[in-house]
Amino acid sequence: DLRLDAQGVRGTLRLQGRALPLVAAASVKPEALVGIDLGSSLQFPLAVPLLGEFNASNTLTALGLGLGLGLDIHRMLSAIRRFPGVPGRMQKVDAGQPFTVLVDYAHTPDSVENVLRTARAVGSGRIIALLGCGGDRDRTKRPKMGRALEEGSDVCIITSDNPRSEDPAAIVAEILAGLACPEGAQVQVDRREAIARAVEMAEPGDLVLILGKGHESGQEFADKKVPFDDCQVALAALHHHGWGKK
Numbered sequence: 001d002l003r004l005d006a007q008g009v010r011g012t013l014r015l016q017g018r019a020l021p022l023v024a025a026a027s028v029k030p031e032a033l034v035g036i037d038l039g040s041s042l043q044f045p046l047a048v049p050l051l052g053e054f055n056a057s058n059t060l061t062a063l064g065l066g067l068g069l070g071l072d073i074h075r076m077l078s079a080i081r082r083f084p085g086v087p088g089r090m091q092k093v094d095a096g097q098p099f100t101v102l103v104d105y106a107h108t109p110d111s112v113e114n115v116l117r118t119a120r121a122v123g124s125g126r127i128i129a130l131l132g133c134g135g136d137r138d139r140t141k142r143p144k145m146g147r148a149l150e151e152g153s154d155v156c157i158i159t160s161d162n163p164r165s166e167d168p169a170a171i172v173a174e175i176l177a178g179l180a181c182p183e184g185a186q187v188q189v190d191r192r193e194a195i196a197r198a199v200e201m202a203e204p205g206d207l208v209l210i211l212g213k214g215h216e217s218g219q220e221f222a223d224k225k226v227p228f229d230d231c232q233v234a235l236a237a238l239h240h241h242g243w244g245k246k
Contacts, residue, residue, distance in 0.1 A: 059080060098204035100123060125203065125206040132172070135162060143174060146175040160189050162213070
């Protein structure tokens with residue numbers, strides 16, 4: 001039983017008749033702050049090295065389940081502090097640049113909206129976000145994803161995802177159809193070039209959000225699948241502009 005209120009994520013986990021109060025502070029700048037309150041002498045604050053309210057909720061649930069199974073709280077806290085996160089889920093690409101680059105697997109309207117909401121809470125600069133939609137998949141969600149991207153970002157770039165047997169430009173057109181102001185969006189069908197453009201546009205304090213493919217290591221076309229890793233492509237773009245080079 002977890003819920004979000006003005007103070008953050010909080011709730012109660014009931015295991016084997018035992019109620020565990022769970023609390024996570026609302027702040028996600030830059031870490032989710034989590035605590036389990038088992039009474040005045042058993043309070044465990046924890047800074048989770050992951051972004052977002054959903055990570056706070058997941059951490060609380062995992063800790064509560066571990067306690068219910070009799071695992072040692074201190075060992076669990078130590079493990080969580082070292083947890084690098086799931087590849088492709090709000091994954092940071094860092095080459096020492098003065099802005100944030102994140103890669104996320106969000107590929108539905110709801111997940112795009114949620115990720116953009118989290119991104120807005122992380123920084124005070126612009127959100128430069130890009131996405132495409134997969135070919136040979138549900139076409140009805142394409143305009144909805146475009147609208148979610150437009151509403152949640154300051155600069156939106158429409159590009160390709162995995163076009164498969166479909167025409168990439170036609171997929172982009174269906175995404176654009178959902179925008180209230182399609183002429184305000186940037187279009188770059190080549191995903192590599194779109195990522196490069198987003199990185200080039202970024203200024204100190206901005207957040208670049210690369211959506212849709214996450215952990216995937218390839219891009220699927222009608223007749224081939226080519227190596228493509230959003231994190232590596234973003235890192236190469238950062239290196240091209242001098243960040244992270246020795």
